[in-house]
Amino acid sequence: MMMRDAFGSTIAEIMRKDERVCVLDADLASCNGTAKLGAEFPERAIDVGIAEQNMASVAAGLSSYGFIPFITSFTPFATRRICDQIAISIAYAKQNVKIVGTDPGISAQLNGGTHMSMEDIGVLRSIPTMVIFEPVDNEQLIQALPQTIEHKGPVYIRMFRKDCPDVFGKDYKFDLFKADKIKDGNDVTIFASGIMVEKAIKAAETLKAEGIDAEVVNVHTIKPIDAETVTESLKKTKCAVVAENHNVIGGLFSAVAEVAAQNCPTPIVPVGVKDVFGEVGKLAELAEKFEMTEKDIVAAAKKAVASK
Numbered sequence: 418m419m420m421r422d423a424f425g426s427t428i429a430e431i432m433r434k435d436e437r438v439c440v441l442d443a444d445l446a447s448c449n450g451t452a453k454l455g456a457e458f459p460e461r462a463i464d465v466g467i468a469e470q471n472m473a474s475v476a477a478g479l480s481s482y483g484f485i486p487f488i489t490s491f492t493p494f495a496t497r498r499i500c501d502q503i504a505i506s507i508a509y510a511k512q513n514v515k516i517v518g519t520d521p522g523i524s525a526q527l528n529g530g531t532h533m534s535m536e537d538i539g540v541l542r543s544i545p546t547m548v549i550f551e552p553v554d555n556e557q558l559i560q561a562l563p564q565t566i567e568h569k570g571p572v573y574i575r576m577f578r579k580d581c582p583d584v585f586g587k588d589y590k591f592d593l594f595k596a597d598k599i600k601d602g603n604d605v606t607i608f609a610s611g612i613m614v615e616k617a618i619k620a621a622e623t624l625k626a627e628g629i630d631a632e633v634v635n636v637h638t639i640k641p642i643d644a645e646t647v648t649e650s651l652k653k654t655k656c657a658v659v660a661e662n663h664n665v666i667g668g669l670f671s672a673v674a675e676v677a678a679q680n681c682p683t684p685i686v687p688v689g690v691k692d693v694f695g696e697v698g699k700l701a702e703l704a705e706k707f708e709m710t711e712k713d714i715v716a717a718a719k720k721a722v723a724s725k
Contacts, residue, residue, distance in 0.1 A: 421450030421519065421578045423555040427562050428487065432458055437483060438566065441476055443469045443490045449519050449578065451489060469494045473502035473514070480512035485566055491525070492518035492575065496537035507571050508544050514571050516541075519578040521551070522662035523695060523703040524612060533695025539667020541573050542640045549640040550593065551575040551611040554584045557637060560591035568593065575611065582615050584635070596643040598650070602632030605718045606650045606657040610636050610669050613660040613688070613709065620660075620714035631718055642672045648680040656721040660688040660714050684724040686717040 428451065432438045439461035446452040446464055454462035461484075465472045469490055476486035488495065495518035496503070507514045518537060525532040541547050550565065550572060552558035558576065565572045584599070599614070600621055609617035614635045621631040632650055636642060651657060657677075659670040665687040677683045690707050704710050 418555055419450070419579050420552070420555055420558060420576055420581055421448070423558055424517070424576060425450030425453060427559050429454060429457065431562060431566065432461060435485070435566070436461075437485045439463070439479060439484050439486050441465060441472050441486055441488045443467055443472045443494065445490055448491075449489045449517070469499050470502050473499045474506050476514045477502070477506040477510060477512045480514050485513055485515065487515045487517055489517040489519065491528075491532055492521045492537050493532055493534040496534060496540050496573070500540055503541065503571070504544050508546050511546075512571070513569055515565055516571065516573045517576055518573065519576050521575045521577065521611065522690065523707060523709070524577055524662065524700060525695065526700055526703065527697055529697040530695040535664040535690045535695060536667060537575065538639055538663050538669070539671070542667065542672070546570050547640060548572040548593070548638065549575065550638050552577075553611060553614045553635055553637060554581050556583065556585045556587070556589055557591055560589070561593060564591065564593040577612055581612070584614055584618070593638055594641065594643060596646040597635040597637065598632070598646065599635055600631070600633040602630040602654060604630045604654060605721050606632045606634060606654045607660060607714060607718065608634050608636050608647065608657060608669065608673050609660040610639060611662050613662055616711045616714055617660050619711045620718065623711065623715050624718055629718060629722060636669055636673070639669050639672055642676060644676045644680070647673055647676045651677055651681045651683045656684045656725045658686050658688060658714055658717040658721055660709070662709065663689055664692055665689040666692055684721050686721045688713050688717050
């Protein structure tokens, strides 16, 4: 199942039980998996048209009346285009709005550089009270949505839109504020989020064959980061790689480095977009172009281990 379909069906199930939940789209409902909601919930599924700033402001108004609105659009339009509305109308005004940005980073693919938001985490991470969550697969997203609703305040969900490999099974127990240790290791930690988690797992397998024991941690919530788990892992392995589908400035690498600087200064090597704009391409091509492949994680891990 595509992640957008998992999102749409889960939100529909929630809306049947909770009349406070509503969804606002900006002319991208079919792209983001929410198109069917309008027929079932005509008063709580609203398409505002190509007017993202207005969408954010309407959502803030709905929140002030006790609703829990989800606003959805492609990642650049759900973050940098509406940054002021998020900062003032939503966060500063203490409104309970959930923001869903789809196709983050290089996953925008053929839509090209204008649609590739390499800076969305950095933009929103600096806004007070903002929670930033990036699901790795459908199971995690399905379990996370009720918890994002229970959390009082703005939440940004950075969501891959299409088919994604399963990382977690039905026995998985999600905690919005606790990172997932996927694999124990002693030589280096690989912190990863989103589409980079599967690559981190494969990289750890390659490293194991070469005699390097890598720990893999899925940091699904980038803000507030689970500093306890990050610190505990860094103290054990004494070096790390951070793999993210984002600019290496302002995102997960920055968050992990901040924790390390305060608690256990450690060599950390980033794998991600190196402060450049995106371009047109298929996902695999862009991963090669921006050095975000499994082999890049392996090389970064070896560099981190050598620097200890």
